[in-house]
Amino acid sequence: MKGEEKMRFVIQRVSESTVKVDGEVIGQIGKGFMVLIGVSDSDTKETADKMVKKMLGLRIFEDEQGKTNLSLDTVGGGLLLISQFTLYANCKKGNRPSFIEAGGPEMAEEMYQYIIDRCSEQVEVVEHGRFGTDMKVSLTNDGPFTIILDSDQL
Structure with a gap:
């Protein structure tokens, strides 16, 4: 463990959200949450x-x-889950962010897939991006309403 790393979710309440890869829509929801997911090396399935x-x-x-x-369940909302290692940007030194606190690609992809699977067990509509690709995410933030969850604050 490197110390202060933690899993991060940036949750945006949306009226609609879409993710594209190479111009093709690969995930789309109406009302629900668009969630940016950051994973560190110290994160576990628990x-x-x-x-x-x-x-x-x-x-x-x-x-x-x-x-x-x-x-989400009460309103019949969906989830659009997007992996985003840049949630671990460290901007303390200079103007170019460092991402060394983000989880390694193999571990982070496994954890991202685990989160997708767990959500799919409980939510009818679960869409997601493609790990490690250049994605274009669009959304209509409803409110706007955005919440940041850090695992060390649960």
Whole structure:
């Protein structure tokens, strides 16, 4: 372990979101969460399980009174999961970010796939990007509403 690394999810409540690779749509959802996922070398399946449980339990959709009181499941929302090692950008020295705190590619891809699989067990619509490729992600952030989950804060 390198110390302070942790799994990170940047969750955006969306009315729609799409991911393209080489101009082709490979994932698309309507209402739901577009989630950027960052993995460090110190993360485990247990960490991923906690993060998925917390994310799926978030009550950030509005009820009839306009209060953020409904979960993804309650509103029948989907997930678009995107791997993003740049969530580990360290900008302390100079102007060129360092990404050494991000998980190694083999381990990170395995963890990303594990998260996709766990979410697919609980959510009807789970779409995802393609690990290690240049992706173009578009979304309509509903609110806007964005939450950052760090595993060391759960």
